Amino acid sequence: MSEVRPPVAEADPKAAARAKYEPVIGLEVHAQLKTASKIFCSCSTEFGARANTQVCPVCLGLPGVLPVLNERAVLFAVMTGLAVGSTINRRSVFARKNYFYPDLPKGYQISQYDRPLCEGGAVEVLAEGVRKRIGLVRIHLEEDAGKSLHPEGKEGVSTTRVDLNRAGVPLIEIVSEPDLRSGAEAYHYLTKLKQILVYLDVCDGNMEEGSLRCDANVSVRPRGAKEFGTKTEIKNLNSFRYVEKAIAFEIDRQVARVEAGERIVQETLLWDSARNVAETMRSKEEAHDYRYFPEPDLLPLDLTPAWIDGVRATLPELPDALRERLVREQGIPEYDAEVLTETRALATYYEEVATRSGQPKLASNWIMTEVNAVRNKTGQPIESFPIDAGRLGDLVGMIAAEKISGKIAKTVFERMLSEADGPEAIVQKHGLLPIDDEAALRALAREVLAANPGPAAEFRGGKEKTFAFLVGQAMKQSRGRAHPEKLQAALRAVLSEEA
Numbered sequence: 001m002s003e004v005r006p007p008v009a010e011a012d013p014k015a016a017a018r019a020k021y022e023p024v025i026g027l028e029v030h031a032q033l034k035t036a037s038k039i040f041c042s043c044s045t046e047f048g049a050r051a052n053t054q055v056c057p058v059c060l061g062l063p064g065v066l067p068v069l070n071e072r073a074v075l076f077a078v079m080t081g082l083a084v085g086s087t088i089n090r091r092s093v094f095a096r097k098n099y100f101y102p103d104l105p106k107g108y109q110i111s112q113y114d115r116p117l118c119e120g121g122a123v124e125v126l127a128e129g130v131r132k133r134i135g136l137v138r139i140h141l142e143e144d145a146g147k148s149l150h151p152e153g154k155e156g157v158s159t160t161r162v163d164l165n166r167a168g169v170p171l172i173e174i175v176s177e178p179d180l181r182s183g184a185e186a187y188h189y190l191t192k193l194k195q196i197l198v199y200l201d202v203c204d205g206n207m208e209e210g211s212l213r214c215d216a217n218v219s220v221r222p223r224g225a226k227e228f229g230t231k232t233e234i235k236n237l238n239s240f241r242y243v244e245k246a247i248a249f250e251i252d253r254q255v256a257r258v259e260a261g262e263r264i265v266q267e268t269l270l271w272d273s274a275r276n277v278a279e280t281m282r283s284k285e286e287a288h289d290y291r292y293f294p295e296p297d298l299l300p301l302d303l304t305p306a307w308i309d310g311v312r313a314t315l316p317e318l319p320d321a322l323r324e325r326l327v328r329e330q331g332i333p334e335y336d337a338e339v340l341t342e343t344r345a346l347a348t349y350y351e352e353v354a355t356r357s358g359q360p361k362l363a364s365n366w367i368m369t370e371v372n373a374v375r376n377k378t379g380q381p382i383e384s385f386p387i388d389a390g391r392l393g394d395l396v397g398m399i400a401a402e403k404i405s406g407k408i409a410k411t412v413f414e415r416m417l418s419e420a421d422g423p424e425a426i427v428q429k430h431g432l433l434p435i436d437d438e439a440a441l442r443a444l445a446r447e448v449l450a451a452n453p454g455p456a457a458e459f460r461g462g463k464e465k466t467f468a469f470l471v472g473q474a475m476k477q478s479r480g481r482a483h484p485e486k487l488q489a490a491l492r493a494v495l496s497e498e499a
């Protein structure tokens with residue numbers, strides 16, 4: 001991977017120290033697969049149910065029961081692997097990861113260890129204007145654990161409650177190569193990964209509901225060094241912005257330690273988003289601490305090449321392909337296509353506006369500026385945006401045909417946010433028709449000159465600059481409806497005839 005900018009001397013002492021080191025970051029992302037039932041039983045995965053109502057002997061880990069693999073979970077994991085160019089292993093093996101925790105009733109988690117479902121692949125990200133490939137180590141299937149809750153008990157006594165609704169919910173763990181170099185790159189990588197999962201419709205990407213969780217492995221090494229430094233793992237990162245902040249925090253902490261001649265201790269840190277600090281949670285466990293062994297209750301997962309090819313054939317168009325197609329078919333800049341493919345729905349909306357108006361670039365401009373400005377304010381997805389693609393397409397068409405000015409179009413757009421009519425009807429109803437009739441424009445010019453005798457006299461006296469002021473006044477008087485060139489002609493005509 002290419003080096004970032006050369007070290008710059010800055011006033012910030014932290015930045016100066018940071019410049020001497022290269023951060024190395026790898027992410028482990030857990031994504032909840034959008035199946036109706038859990039991975040090894042038929043319990044519902046629906047979010048928000050009353051605690052411990054979506055459980056059965058299998059996910060409670062009661063003795064004498066056997067897990068049965070959910071085929072849809074395998075399908076979704078393979079779709080993800082194919083989408084990022086992983087090798088899909090024809091045989092993968094489930095393994096028990098043994099550890100004790102109150103939210104893990106079986107005393108082990110069924111995961112995959114030395115024979116995961118997918119290996120390799122990459123995610124391409126656009127970070128600060130530069131395209132970069134972030135390699136993937138693996139993607140494997142596993143079950144989620146339950147959830148511990150720590151409500152304040154009677155008289156301040158702390159209590160712990162366990163909700164096992166989530167125990168056995170299917171997850172994929174996506175492990176990146178240590179290819180990331182900053183918190184910002186991690187942010188872009190996560191955004192892209194989420195985009196791919198949502199395009200595939202295999203994960204809802206909802207971080208608030210825990211559908212997407214991330215742990216970050218962070219280390220630093222002197223610039224130019226080949227060997228990795230000792231890494232720490234930050235957990236509890238439940239928003240992409242926290243990931244970015246926590247990584248930046250941890251880089252600074254490690255750099256300060258190394259600069260002070262201290263050693264980095266391999267440990268697990270917990271991010272406290274309220275105080276913006278990462279604190280020691282426990283010393284980092286090694287793989288052997290989990291005593292992995294093959295899950296004896298499940299057969300190895302064998303997939304046929306024909307089945308894998310069948311999955312490949314049904315993959316939807318993915319963000320990169322869609323972006324390239326928009327550039328090719330609509331002739332819009334790559335930047336526009338990047339913005340417009342944020343979600344599949346936004347891209348579809350754009351394509352409809354472009355087709356309806358016959359104006360691909362103007363359609364793109366209107367969506368990127370006016371539509372997205374409103375959406376950023378309201379947080380609305382495009383699916384519930386009050387102006388549908390048909391009405392916006394008609395508006396863009398009217399601007400292109402010079403039926404209305406861009407300025408009037410903005411007024412019409414504002415009206416359309418709260419009114420159901422099409423742009424033509426709104427123009428009629430609110431008297432927004434342009435004034436391009438010569439007689440009307442001359443009448444307007446006379447009115448304005450009468451109201452501004454001083455500037456009018458100045459102009460006649462040779463002060464050409466005053467003309468712009470008069471044009472502005474006339475435009476204001478017409479509420480932006482006057483045809484700009486024709487208005488100027490009318491003004492000059494009136495000024496000269498009265499001179």
Ligand SMILES: [Zn+2]
Nearest residue numbers: 041043056059
């Ligand atoms: Zn169950």
